[in-house]
Amino acid sequence: MILEHRTYTFKPGTVDKWMKKYEAEGLPIQKRHLNRFVGLYVSEIGVLHTTVLMWAYDSLADREARRQAMYADPDWQSFIAEIWALDAILQQDVMIMNPAPYSPPV
Template sequence: MIIEKRTYTFHPGKVQEFLALYEKEGLEIHTKYLPLVGYFVSDIGTLNQVITMWGYESMADREEKRARLYADPAWIAFGPKTTPFIQKMETMILKPTGWSPIK
């Protein structure tokens, strides 16, 4: 298994507005295709961040699932609604160690 960690840094004061929009319009579409491991907001340290974690069996599984998501007209329509909130986005692929509880 691999975990994709995405960190979104938002313009100050925009996290709650984004979360409301995402929960109302994006969450159902997103999780129709991608296996959600966790969805978090920063509380201490760098603020105004949303961190998402998605689980995949392999990089090929990730590519296939993301291709299906990106082909969905509803997701294509939703995406531009989020860009005014976001300052920066980072993606990291995490591979578990042999003793990790998530494998």
């Protein structure tokens, strides 16, 4: 298993609008295609205007196949075009994490 850890940094004042749109439109599309939704977290202390989104996959190949299918989905293409048009995201960082042998399964 691998964990995809995505950090998004937003312009101040745009996180709530993005989160509402993501919950209503983006997350349902991703749940159709991606494997296990681990969660979406919002910064409260520290680097503000930041979210962390996590998905678990069986392997890198599993992740690649699932994301390719999602990218080909017209619903996703429409959603992501609208997200970029919001001009809210300042930075996006993606890490692929391998669990330690004693980590609990996700």
